[in-house]
Amino acid sequence: MTAAGRDAELRERARRVIPGGLWGHLNAANLPPGYPQYFARAEGCRLWDVDGREVVDFMCSWGPVVLGHRHPAVEEAARRQAALGDCMNGPAPALVELAERLVGTIPHADWCLLSKNGTDATTACVTIARAGTGRRKVLVARGSYHGAVPWCSPSIAGVTTEDRAHLVFYDYNDIASVEAAAEAVKGDLAAIIVTAFRHDMARALELPDPGFAQALRALCDRESAALILDDVRAGFRLHLGGSWETLGVRPDLAAYSKAIANGHPLAAITGAEWLREAASKVYTTGSFWCGAVPMAAAIATLDELHRIDGPARMRTMGERLRAGLDTGAARHGIAVRQTGPAQMPLMLFEGDEGFRLGNAFCAAALAAGAYFHPRHNMFLSCAHTEADIDRALQAADVGFAAVAKLG
Amino acid sequence: MTAAGRDAELRERARRVIPGGLWGHLNAANLPPGYPQYFARAEGCRLWDVDGREVVDFMCSWGPVVLGHRHPAVEEAARRQAALGDCMNGPAPALVELAERLVGTIPHADWCLLSKNGTDATTACVTIARAGTGRRKVLVARGSYHGAVPWCSPSIAGVTTEDRAHLVFYDYNDIASVEAAAEAVKGDLAAIIVTAFRHDMARALELPDPGFAQALRALCDRESAALILDDVRAGFRLHLGGSWETLGVRPDLAAYSKAIANGHPLAAITGAEWLREAASKVYTTGSFWCGAVPMAAAIATLDELHRIDGPARMRTMGERLRAGLDTGAARHGIAVRQTGPAQMPLMLFEGDEGFRLGNAFCAAALAAGAYFHPRHNMFLSCAHTEADIDRALQAADVGFAAVAKLG
Missing domain, CATH: 3.90.1150.10 (Aspartate Aminotransferase, domain 1)
Incomplete structure (x- = not known):
């Protein structure tokens, strides 16, 4: 054809x-x-x-369309908000409602930030982890996709060595490789970032071993580093409280986007209390991040996902x-x-x-x-x-x- | 109060x-x-x-609201596209119409890319300039705002030294400071990035001296570096062909966002022919970047801005x-x-x-x-x-x- x-x-x-x-x-x-x-x-x-x-x-x-295209309840919520206003000088009340909803639904979350792209969310997580720990190194699984900017892009065109200077690689589901990577940067470990499951392009998918997830949690606790769950791709499809809830492992920071508003452009960072102050100091923002229509769509999306x-x-x-x-x-x-x-x-x-x-x-x-x-x-x-x-x-x-x- | x-x-x-x-x-x-x-x-x-x-x-x-909130023609175009589809497996025809419109309207532009945030656009410009020149250094005006990620954020919380390793600073409207910065990185100059006018927070605004703009152009020509116009804030308010058209100075790359779709979330990168291949190699993307509603809104916004x-x-x-x-x-x-x-x-x-x-x-x-x-x-x-x-x-x-x- x-x-x-x-x-x-x-x-x-x-x-x-x-x-x-x-x-x-x-x-x-x-x-x-x-x-x-x-x-x-x-x-x-x-x-x-x-x-x-x-x-x-x-x-x-x-990924974004989780309820189906043009879902009536979501589009009605979006239209209702659009009839009032979308991008204004500040947020609409929908921001507070959505933030409360996310913090109430996602057990690890004591606070949240909203943004537009999954990459905004993963980048903010890494930056907040560095600000909160005062350290630099981030452990990343070899081959994992975390976004499309120089620190994490799958292409190296236009990327400098320094853009990735503080990444150290491990293999997904391989605890020994994580321990070795952590040992190599001892005292300077800011975070471990991990996708909800191994979903690298063009190879078989791999669920996380529960023992692997637990080991990451224990390692972060031991080293006072942040465990970052990159739930951009899987979030709200596997579990509404975060994709690792079924494993009993809660991250310190999580990145969401895609399915959060059934196709309306939105992303979220959720975090634990000990990183709240760091999150308030990191400067992360955008011209459309207070746009109210995607927030209204997200509230309707999460409501419907819970309801059904x-x-x-x-x-x-x-x-x-x-x-x-x-x-x-x-x-x-x-x-x-x-x-x-x-x-x-x-x-x-x-x-x-x-x-x-x-x-x-x-x-x-x-x-x-x-x-x-x-x-x-x-x-x-x-x-x-x-x-x-x-x-x-x-x-x-x-x-x-x-x-x-x-x- | x-x-x-x-x-x-x-x-x-x-x-x-x-x-x-x-x-x-x-x-x-x-x-x-x-x-x-x-x-x-x-x-x-x-x-x-x-x-x-x-x-x-x-x-x-x-900045985003350039025609006024809830402009009837823009919202009607957005609703018409939303009734068909927004975020699909690929773009709607509105993508091609908008890309042709931008390339047709902005004299320096031979091609464009779309994204969501102004920061997406400035970051892509810098990355494309590095990919296209094979060099690393970027000249940035002291105090200029180019976005909210570690390479350019106004806060240093969570930022590492390496995030800014290849930035060299000059003073806006000070040709000698630009020449000195360029001399210091001779042979490794990828780009000069400059805002449409000096709009640093909390100080008097400053229009670019025509001689300054022309000197940046000449320097980039001489060094085979890319001149990046950060038109995120001023774009489509000062001149529909780019804010430096009145100065007769055309950039190699430009970043747009804010006013492009009257508040709908969209950004754009426009570029010259010599950087087209580099732009195709840099991996820049996002889950909502093919969303058709903001593109339809952008077409209606640009039409109206031209009409009136x-x-x-x-x-x-x-x-x-x-x-x-x-x-x-x-x-x-x-x-x-x-x-x-x-x-x-x-x-x-x-x-x-x-x-x-x-x-x-x-x-x-x-x-x-x-x-x-x-x-x-x-x-x-x-x-x-x-x-x-x-x-x-x-x-x-x-x-x-x-x-x-x-x-």
């Missing part, structure tokens, strides 16, 4: 005025083969591209998808490996050099009506029904048939 | 769940005395705080305000100094140690219905009419009377 008319036209126009056709993770060169780049509209778990093709979506806008137990619903639907994909693959005699939490699944084909099989599967399934991703974890939303999953599994069957033909 | 009932209640609640009561430039401790922190609604150039007090506003949300010649209208109203303030001050026998472009004015009281007179003026004027700022440049919008200015000048008269009483 090649790009259809309108999408191809927009890509060509974009190529002239946007470097690489599009930035970052959406750079035209990174799209799976046959995928549309431009979208005309969205509703629930359905997307329509600019050439009118409808798909059941399993990327959910790379969103994480449980997404898990149920994710498990249905996973079971169906396993059955489908087996029917075609294809070996697949499914990993990650059911709400954020990934399916890889065994021995799939260069994602040849994954790309073929996705392109065929897309043409048959389901938007999967071959290399990046996918996302369920609360808008996915059993019927949507079953519809997507029919499309997956077309995908498996295409893979089977490749032999 | 002390904080009134509802505002005081919200501040007290916020104090418990937000460090410092509010972050960054809106930290409760930084508010001028007597100022409300929370707002109930906004319309045109009028704001209503949560205690129902109405003011003619001269902060315009610290927004910069000229704001200049006219800013000049009326300035003339009225001069007259009012003279009537009370008070010496003031007004500086900056008419669209972004600042009034300081002569010999005003600790902003005692400025604070008294602002508090009294606020109570009488005009929201001025004692230390930060103010902002006009296209919603200000002659009647609004005259109404604000009556409030200013109350302010001058309060200052006169202080003696």
Whole structure:
């Protein structure tokens, strides 16, 4: 499948005025083969591209859309606030309501800050940890994604050595590697930052071992360093109190964004009491950070996620998808490996050099009506029904048939 | 005037769940005395705080609101796009339309990238300049504000020496200091970053000398470095093609945000052809950066600014305000100094140690219905009419009377 008319036209126009056709993770060169780049509209778990093709979506806008596109309660809350005001000389009362909601919902949180990007939140966490400890070193898991600025970007273009001078790397789920890294910077350890689970691009997802999480907590306690949970990608999908609540491990700082307001631009930093003063001294702000519409949308999103137990619903639907994909693959005699939490699944084909099989599967399934991703974890939303999953599994069957033909 | 009932209640609640009561430039401790922190609604150039007090506003949300709050054409464009979709798996056609509009309007721009915060844009400019030149050093004017992350934040809490290792400082409008800084890093100069005019907090504003601007351009040409115009604060208020168009000096990279979408969260980086490849290699992205609603709002905002010649209208109203303030001050026998472009004015009281007179003026004027700022440049919008200015000048008269009483 090649790009259809309108999408191809927009890509060509974009190529002239946007470097690489599009930035970052959406750079035209990174799209799976046959995928549309431009979208005309969205509703629930359905997307329509600019050439009118409808798909059941399993990327959910790379995470933000947790209740489904254009969720009525969220959009109504956004409209009500927009009718009053959005970006004013200071915040609306929605700020206080949202901050109280976050602190009341997330057990480790004694306070919060709001911002716009996940990167704003992770960067603020690191800066607050340094301000609060008076130390410099931050332990980071090799290959983990924490944002798109020089200290953490996956590309080194334009990055100087000094931008990463105080990072020390460990391996996810490898306690010994963390201990070694901490030992190497003894006395200067400000923080350990860790994602909710290991969701590095283009490899199997890996849940945190409970013992690993507990060891990080113990190490931070011993060294008086801050444990930073980067919950930007997983937050509000796995557990409404923070993704490590099920492990019984609470961070000192956490970064949230993506799903917090069902697609409205917002991020949050939550923190423990001992870092409150540091957080008040770090200068972090932006022109739109008091915008009231995303805050009203976040309150409505969190209300709805609580009301329907969103994480449980997404898990149920994710498990249905996973079971169906396993059955489908087996029917075609294809070996697949499914990993990650059911709400954020990934399916890889065994021995799939260069994602040849994954790309073929996705392109065929897309043409048959389901938007999967071959290399990046996918996302369920609360808008996915059993019927949507079953519809997507029919499309997956077309995908498996295409893979089977490749032999 | 002390904080009134509802505002005081919200501040007290916020104090418990937000460090410092509010972050960054809106930290409760930084508010001028007597100022409300929370707002109930906004319309045109009028704001209503949560205690129902109405003011003619001269902060315009610290810049973003350039056409007036809840501008009908902008909000209609935003609603139309929201009814289709906002944050999807990729952009809407509005991305291409906006990118073409920016490249078509801003003479130096051969391409653009979009983001959310002004800080995203300035950081990307610096990173792209480093990627494009293969060099590290960036010349920054002493005291200039370029954002709220460790490399440029006005606070050093949580900042390491390495975060600023490659910055070298010069003085705004002082060519010799720039030449000296460039000489000191010869062969390693990536960029010079400069704000559209000198708008450092708490001091008189200073327009760029044309010779200074031309010297920066010549120096960058000679050294094959990038000239970065930080037009985040002034962009789209002084000139729709970039704030240095009137000086005949075109940058290689420019950062925009604030006024670009009349309060919807958006930022932009524009660049010259020689930096296109570097821009495609730098990894800069965010979960909401393809959000279509702010892009639709930006297109409508730029259309309207062109249609009504927004910069000229704001200049006219800013000049009326300035003339009225001069007259009012003279009537009370008070010496003031007004500086900056008419669209972004600042009034300081002569010999005003600790902003005692400025604070008294602002508090009294606020109570009488005009929201001025004692230390930060103010902002006009296209919603200000002659009647609004005259109404604000009556409030200013109350302010001058309060200052006169202080003696």
